[in-house]
Amino acid sequence: MFSNIKPFINKMNAKTILKRAFDAGQIYLSARNNGGKELRRYPKIHNVDINQDFTRFVFTLPIGLDPKEISKKGFVFKQVFGPHIELTGEIKKYTLEVYKMGMEISFKYNFEEIRNVINPGKLPIVCGKNRHGQIIWYDMRDLPHILIGGATGSGKSTQLRQLLTTLIIKLKPSELELYLADCKKAEFHIFRNIEHVKGNVVLTKDIKKMLDHISTQMDERSNLLDVFGVAHIDDLPQDQKKPYIVLCIDEFVMLRKEANIMEKLIELTALGRALGIFVILSMQRPVKDVLDTTIRSNLNVAMGFKVRDKIESRVMNTPGSEDITVPGRFFMDTNGDMTEIQSPFLELEDAKKLLEPFKVAPQDVKEVFEEEPPQNDDTKQLTYDDVFGDDDR
């Protein structure tokens, strides 16, 4: 972008362009002097580093400028610099990286490649690769609950498949219990008869039972913390150790009219962390009125795959995900930090092979809930059309 001009001029030009973005987004403090003339205090640009692949700016906000202005106006940087940017930072100091090229468009899942990287994690969530080719992961104990959103074909299910498969390979059944609810009835069949999986259900009434069971676990765990005077289940004595519980609900929007389920989810996402209970929710259409605001604010990580429009990306808090064109690509928001990531591509047949060693005979599966076929009206599950009607919002 700036490579044919001398370095100093390059930097000045780059600064001027960034200032244009501040202007366009009105990212400054404004006051009037005695003569009525407007005086603007812009963010201070401390550093401009230009190299072959990208230009990196470091800037700080003037005291008094609301940091929300930056998250709200993130789109301006894209309008000025183009789509390949990354903005990180909080409160005062921010780093903006402007890349010359888009990212690699594929990253094939290979557990051997991932194994060493996630080794220090107790409950590792592998997100994918960033634009520097680094594997991005985090420990769910630090950021306990995830929202995954994206239109059909965007790569949500593939991401869920690899997240769950990785956890199954990494943790023993004595360390991890998985509870899966698949409102679309399409995704979680490959996890049947896996020893870690204690529930794999599709009907609303079974999802309710499953949540009741997890709530009971939650109460028991709270009591244990009380009895042993510790703040986290990891600190319980060895003979009292409890497995982590991960509840994953695919297309949970279909349950939105179930007040009882929503209440339980609010409770789980509010209190789960210390009790070793974690939640992953996925949805095709992240629209405000289908996502309870309390639940939304308890979900610390959002993975925004391709969504339909700005309204949906705003609900996800992943601006720019409406412009994604590559399957498996997403923007990840972790408490305000935004990273563009390509998720690992784990194909169905490969996942089946990886899961094979963890399968047990059906009679040995200790699922807490047996799936029952629908019998009468009280088992009727909402369909997508029941929830959304036609395309209107």
Ligand SMILES: Nc1ncnc2c1ncn2[C@@H]1O[C@H](COP(=O)(O)OP(=O)(O)OP(=O)(O)O)[C@@H](O)[C@H]1O
């Ligand atoms: N990480 C990835 N890398 C490359 N291609 C991918 C990746 N994830 C998904 N794809 C491609 O996109 C297609 C759709 O992916 P996926 O089924 O995960 O989408 P989805 O969002 O779950 O859609 P739906 O809601 O309809 O199930 C896959 O069949 C695959 O071809």
